Amino acid sequence: MxxxxxxxxxxLANVLTALLLVFAEGGRSFPTKRQDASxxxxxxxxxxxxxxxxxxxxxxxxxxxxxxxxxxxxxxxxxxxxxxxxxxxxxxxxxxxxxxxxxxxxxxxxxxxxxxxxxxxxxxxxxxxxxxxxxxxxxxxxxxxxxxxxxxxxxxxxxxxxxxxxxxxxxxxxxxxxxxxxxxxxxxxxxxxxxxxxxxxxxxxxxxxxxxxxxxxxxxxxxxxxxxxxxxxxxxxxxxxxxxxxxxxxxxxxxxxxxxxxxxxxxxxxxxxxxxxxxxxxxxxxxxxxxxxxxxxxxxxxxxxxxxxxxxxxxxxxxxxxxxxxxxxxxxxxxxxxxxxxxxxxxxxxxxxxxxxxxxxxxxxxxxxxxxMSDLQLEGGGPQMCKPAMGYSFSAGTTDAPGPGISWQGDNDPNAGNKPLFDFIRNILKKPSAQLVQCHAPKPILLATGEMDTPNPWxxxxxxxxxxxxxxxxxxxxxxxxxxxxxxxxxxxxxxxxxxxxxxxxxxxxxxxxxxxxxxxxxxxxxxxxxxxxxxxxxxxxxxxxxxxxxxxxxxxxxxxxxTSLPNSTPNFPVTTQPAASSDLNFYTPVVLDTTPGGKSFGSVTAQPAATYKSGDTVTAHFVCAHPRNGASTPRTLGNVQLPGGRLPGGAASTYMTVEKQLANGQWSVVLDDSGWDTTYKWARVGVAESSCTLKWTIGKTVPVEPGTYRLRYFGQNKSVIVTLAHSGATNAFVVSP
Structure with missing residues (x-):
C-alpha cells in the first residue's frame, strides 16, 4: 500500500507525466522451442x-x-x-x-x-x-x-x-x-x-x-x-x-x-x-x-x-x-x-x-x-487508456494506515463538490482537464498526475x-x-x-x-x-x-x-522506449556535524547491561553515538575479533552492532550483528548535533546461544567540519547463564 x-x-509541487518509448524497431526474433528433461x-x-x-x-x-x-x-x-x-x-x-x-x-x-x-x-x-x-x-x-x-x-x-x-x-x-x-x-x-x-x-x-x-x-x-x-x-x-x-x-x-x-x-x-x-x-x-x-x-x-x-x-x-x-x-x-x-x-x-x-x-x-499506457487503445474499438490521475480516496489511506481524515474510502461522486479544501489545493497544483475528468469518472480527481510534469513526471x-x-x-x-x-x-x-x-x-x-x-x-x-x-x-x-x-x-x-517475435508498435500495443533518467530532488538536510555531551566520547556507554542474564531475557545498553547516515562499522573498528566464516553473520559489509562472546583465550568472537531478529539498533537525535543509540539483544529468541561471557558493541562514524571518522564502543562484559 x-x-x-x-x-x-x-x-506536491508541480509536475507532469512520464516518458515514453520502448522498442521502436518493430518485431524482434526469438529462439524456437526445444525440450530437455532438466x-x-x-x-x-x-x-x-x-x-x-x-x-x-x-x-x-x-x-x-x-x-x-x-x-x-x-x-x-x-x-x-x-x-x-x-x-x-x-x-x-x-x-x-x-x-x-x-x-x-x-x-x-x-x-x-x-x-x-x-x-x-x-x-x-x-x-x-x-x-x-x-x-x-x-x-x-x-x-x-x-x-x-x-x-x-x-x-x-x-x-x-x-x-x-x-x-x-x-x-x-x-x-x-x-x-x-x-x-x-x-x-x-x-x-x-x-x-x-x-x-x-x-x-x-x-x-x-x-x-x-x-x-x-x-x-x-x-x-x-x-x-x-x-x-x-x-x-x-x-x-x-x-x-x-x-x-x-x-x-x-x-x-x-x-x-x-x-x-x-x-x-x-x-x-x-x-x-x-x-x-x-x-x-x-x-x-x-x-x-x-x-x-x-x-x-x-x-x-x-x-x-x-x-x-x-x-x-x-x-x-x-x-x-x-x-x-x-x-x-x-x-x-x-x-x-x-x-x-x-x-x-x-x-x-x-x-x-x-x-x-x-x-x-x-x-x-x-x-x-x-496512455496511448493504449483497447481492441475492438474500445476506449483508450487515461493519462494517470489519483482520486480523493487515494488520500484516505486504508484501514491498515488511515490518512489525515479529510477524505474517506468510497468517495465516488465526481460532481459532489464536497472537498473545497482539496479542490483548492488540487487546482493550485493543476486543475484536471475536462477530458481527464471524463476519462476517470466516477473517480473524483485529487491529483491530475498525468498532466503534471514539474519538476519531473509525477x-x-x-x-x-x-x-x-x-x-x-x-x-x-x-x-x-x-x-x-x-x-x-x-x-x-x-x-x-x-x-x-x-x-x-x-x-x-x-x-x-x-x-x-x-x-x-x-x-x-x-x-x-x-x-x-x-x-x-x-x-x-x-x-x-x-x-x-x-x-x-x-x-x-x-x-x-x-x-517467436514481439509485434510492431500499434495502438493496441504501443511500444516505446525506457524513460530517461529524471533530475531527482532531495529535500533532506545533510549531516553537517556530530558532537558529544561534555566529558563523553563517541562510543561511550551511558547505560550498561546488568551483570547476568538467562535465555529469554533482553539485554539493553545505551551509547553516545553519531548520525547513522554517516556509516556503520569498518574493518578497522571491527578490530581483530573473530568473524566465523570470515564475514559478518548477516553477510553485509558493515553493521551498527554486534553481540560478541568471549573465547577461552580471551579473544572475542562475533555471534550476531544487526541483521537478525534477536537484535535491534535504534538511533535518536539529541538536541542539534548529539545522538543517542540503544542496542537490544533478546537472548535465544531465534538463535540459540551457549552460556558464557558476552558483550554488546556499537559502531558508527562521526562527522566533523573537516573529516568523517569511524568509532566503536563496547559494554562491560556480562554473563549468560544456562
Whole structure:
C-alpha cells in the first residue's frame, strides 16, 4: 500500500507525466522451442539495506515514519533458470525486501552486474531477462523511486540509496550466476487461509456474483512455490503469496522485511543451523493489492466498533478506524509480524515436503517491452487508456494506515463538490482537464498526475511489462503495480487461456503474478471495483479500464512465445522506449556535524547491561553515538575479533552492532550483528548535533546461544567540519547463564 498522508501535501509541487518509448524497431526474433528433461539453476542473496537516519520509509508515505534503526536487514534474493540445451537463454527472478521496484535501480543493477563479469558472461544478462519484484515491505527506507509522486512522499531521493539497493541486487545475481548448475526444479501449490483478510470487501462484493461464486473466499489463498535441489540437497525456494507486508505498523521506526522478510529469515536460519549455508528462501509478492495481514480487522480505536474507513466510520473520523494483526494486544506489531510470517513459513515448508511437479520438457524464455499506457487503445474499438490521475480516496489511506481524515474510502461522486479544501489545493497544483475528468469518472480527481510534469513526471506513462516461462509448467507475470485479488484472478485466467491456445504450456501449468515488478504505478482493480472508489480504486492510475489494458498487453506478450517475435508498435500495443533518467530532488538536510555531551566520547556507554542474564531475557545498553547516515562499522573498528566464516553473520559489509562472546583465550568472537531478529539498533537525535543509540539483544529468541561471557558493541562514524571518522564502543562484559 502507498498512501498520501496529509503532511505530504505541502510538497506536491508541480509536475507532469512520464516518458515514453520502448522498442521502436518493430518485431524482434526469438529462439524456437526445444525440450530437455532438466534445468540449470542458481541462487544468491545479498544485503540491500540503504542509508538510515531520518529517512522517510516507503509505503505508508507518512513523513513522521523515519528509518531510525534496524531490526531485520533487508535483502535481495536472486534465482537463475535456464534449459541445459540453451544455457545462454536464461531468466533471472529477484525478490527484494523493498516497498516498491524502480526501473532505474534495475538498470543500475544490470550495469553493476555486467561490470563484474567477463564479456561473454555479461552478455547473458540485461533488463529484458531480469525481473525485480518488491515484497512491498512498509519498513524499508525510501529515497530510490523513479517518479515525483513517490519521491516527494519520502522527501526525495537519498544519496547512496539507489546504489546500495542496485549493488545488492547485482551481488545476489552474481552469487546465483556463480553457482548455476544442473538442478531438479519442482513446482507445487497449496492454500493458506489464516494469514490474510480482504480489507476492501465492499469493492470485492461489487464484482459479478457469478464470478465470485467460482471462488470460496474473498482472498487469494494460493501459494505457488518453486523448489531447487541438486546433488548436495536443498538449494533454494521461491514462493508467491498475496498479502501486504504491513504487520509492522505506521509507528515503526526500524528497518524490517516485515512478515515476508521474517519468513525468509527463519527458513534460512533453520537451514544454516543444519549446515546448509547456501540456502536462499524468497517469500515474494503476488496479487495482494487489497489483502491485509491484520486479521483482527478494522475497529474504532475509541469504541471498538467495527468500521471500514468509509464516510461514516467512527463517527466520521476515519483516523480512528485501524486494523490490527493477530497477537497485537499481547506483543504489538512485532508479534503480529512473527505470527503472519510463521504461518507463511509453515505452509511453504509443508509444500516442500509434499507432492511436486518437476519442471522439464520445455524452454526457458522471456519477453519484455516498454509500453505507453496512455496511448493504449483497447481492441475492438474500445476506449483508450487515461493519462494517470489519483482520486480523493487515494488520500484516505486504508484501514491498515488511515490518512489525515479529510477524505474517506468510497468517495465516488465526481460532481459532489464536497472537498473545497482539496479542490483548492488540487487546482493550485493543476486543475484536471475536462477530458481527464471524463476519462476517470466516477473517480473524483485529487491529483491530475498525468498532466503534471514539474519538476519531473509525477507518475509513469511508460510501463515495463515482462513475462517468463519456465518449461511448460510455469509462467511468471512481472506486473508493474499492486493488483487486487479478483483483478489478479482475471489476469491469470486470461494469460493461461492464451498460453494454452498457443500450446505453449500444459493444462496443469501455474501462472504466477509477481507483483510490484520493475517499476511502480500504484494499483490495478477490476472495472467493478473501480466504480466503488475505495483506496485501491482511487489509486488505480489509468482509469476504469486499467485492468483490461494490462490483460491486453500481457496477452500480447504471452502470444509472442508462440510467434517467436514481439509485434510492431500499434495502438493496441504501443511500444516505446525506457524513460530517461529524471533530475531527482532531495529535500533532506545533510549531516553537517556530530558532537558529544561534555566529558563523553563517541562510543561511550551511558547505560550498561546488568551483570547476568538467562535465555529469554533482553539485554539493553545505551551509547553516545553519531548520525547513522554517516556509516556503520569498518574493518578497522571491527578490530581483530573473530568473524566465523570470515564475514559478518548477516553477510553485509558493515553493521551498527554486534553481540560478541568471549573465547577461552580471551579473544572475542562475533555471534550476531544487526541483521537478525534477536537484535535491534535504534538511533535518536539529541538536541542539534548529539545522538543517542540503544542496542537490544533478546537472548535465544531465534538463535540459540551457549552460556558464557558476552558483550554488546556499537559502531558508527562521526562527522566533523573537516573529516568523517569511524568509532566503536563496547559494554562491560556480562554473563549468560544456562
Amino acid at each position: 502507498f498512501k498520501l498522508g496529509g503532511s505530504s501535501l505541502w510538497t 534445468l540449470l539453476a542458481g541462487v544468491g542473496m545479498a544485503d540491500i539495506t540503504p542509508p538510515i537516519g531520518e529517512i522517510v520509509m516507503m509505503g505508508y508515505a507518512s513523513l513522521d515514519q523515519r528509518a531510525n534503526g534496524v531490526h531485520l536487514r533487508i535483502r535481495a534474493r536472486a534465482y537463475i533458470f535456464a534449459n541445459p540445451s540453451q544455457p545462454n537463454r536464461r531468466v533471472v527472478f529477484v525478490s527484494t525486501d523493498t516497498g516498491s521496484a524502480s526501473h532505474h535501480v534495475r538498470q543500475m543493477a544490470v550495469n553493476y552486474l555486467k561490470s563484474k563479469l567477463s564479456t561473454a558472461d555479461a552478455a547473458l544478462y540485461n533488463a529484458d531477462n531480469v525481473m525485480v519484484s518488491a515484497t512491498h515491505t512498509h519498513a524499508g527506507p525510501g529515497g530510490y523511486n523513479d517518479d515525483f509522486l513517490y519521491q516527494v512522499s519520502t522527501l526525495g531521493t537519498v544519496p547512496r540509496t539507489r546504489e546500495a539497493i542496485a549493488q545488492g541486487i547485482a551481488q545476489a545475481i552474481l552469487e546465483a550466476h556463480r553457482n548455476v548448475a544442473p538442478s531438479t526444479v519442482t513446482v507445487t501449490s497449496g492454500n493458506l487461509d489464516n494469514a490474510s483478510i480482504n480489507r476492501s470487501k465492499k469493492s470485492y462484493l461489487a464484482n459479478p456474483a457469478a464470478e465470485r461464486a467460482k471462488y470460496t473466499s474473498d482472498i487469494d489463498q494460493t501459494m505457488v512455490q518453486l523448489m531447487i535441489k541438486d546433488g548436495q540437497g536443498l538449494k533454494g525456494i521461491v514462493n508467491w503469496f498475496a498479502v501486504h507486508p504491513v504487520s509492522m505498523n505506521i509507528s515503526n521506526p526500524l528497518v524490517s522485511g516485515d512478515n515476508k522478510g521474517y519468513a525468509s529469515y527463519m527458513w534460512e536460519l533453520q537451514e544454516r543451523q543444519k549446515g546448509n549455508s547456501r540456502f536462499v528462501a524468497a517469500f515474494a509478492q503476488s496479487n495482494g493489492g487489497d489483502i491485509s495481514p491484520n486479521l483482527e480487522g478494522p475497529r474504532c480505536l475509541d469504541t471498538g466498533a467495527v468500521c471500514d474507513g468509509d464516510k461514516d466510520s467512527c463517527g466520521g473520523n476515519i483516523t480512528k478506524c485501524v486494523a490490527r494483526g493477530p497477537g497485537y494486544a499481547q506483543g504489538g506489531d512485532v508479534l503480529s509480524t512473527e505470527i503472519i510470517g510463521s504461518r507463511q513459513l509453515a505452509k511453504a515448508q509443508e509444500l516442500s515436503s509434499g507432492s511436486q511437479t518437476t519442471l522439464a520438457g520445455g524452454v526457458v524464455d522471456y519477453r519484455h517491452a516498454w509500453v505507453k 507518475q509513469p506513462h511508460a510501463l515495463p511489462i515482462q513475462m517468463f516461462i519456465i518449461t511448460r509448467k510455469v509462467a511468471i507475470i512481472g506486473f508493474p503495480a499492486e493488483i487486487t485479488v479478483m483483478a489478479g484472478r482475471r489476469m491469470r485466467d486470461a494469460i493461461k487461456a492464451q498460453l494454452l491456445a498457443d500450446n505453449t504450456v500444459d493444462a496443469d501449468a501455474l501462472v504466477v503474478i509477481a507483483g510490484l515488478s520493475n517499476t511502480y504505478s500504484s494499483y490495478v482493480t477490476t472495472f467493478e471495483e473501480y466504480q466503488v472508489q475505495r483506496y485501491e480504486a482511487g489509486s488505480t492510475a489509468y482509469g476504469p479500464n486499467t485492468l483490461a489494458g494490462h490483460i491486453q498487453l500481457f496477452k500480447t506478450l504471452a502470444h509472442s512465445f508462440n510467434t
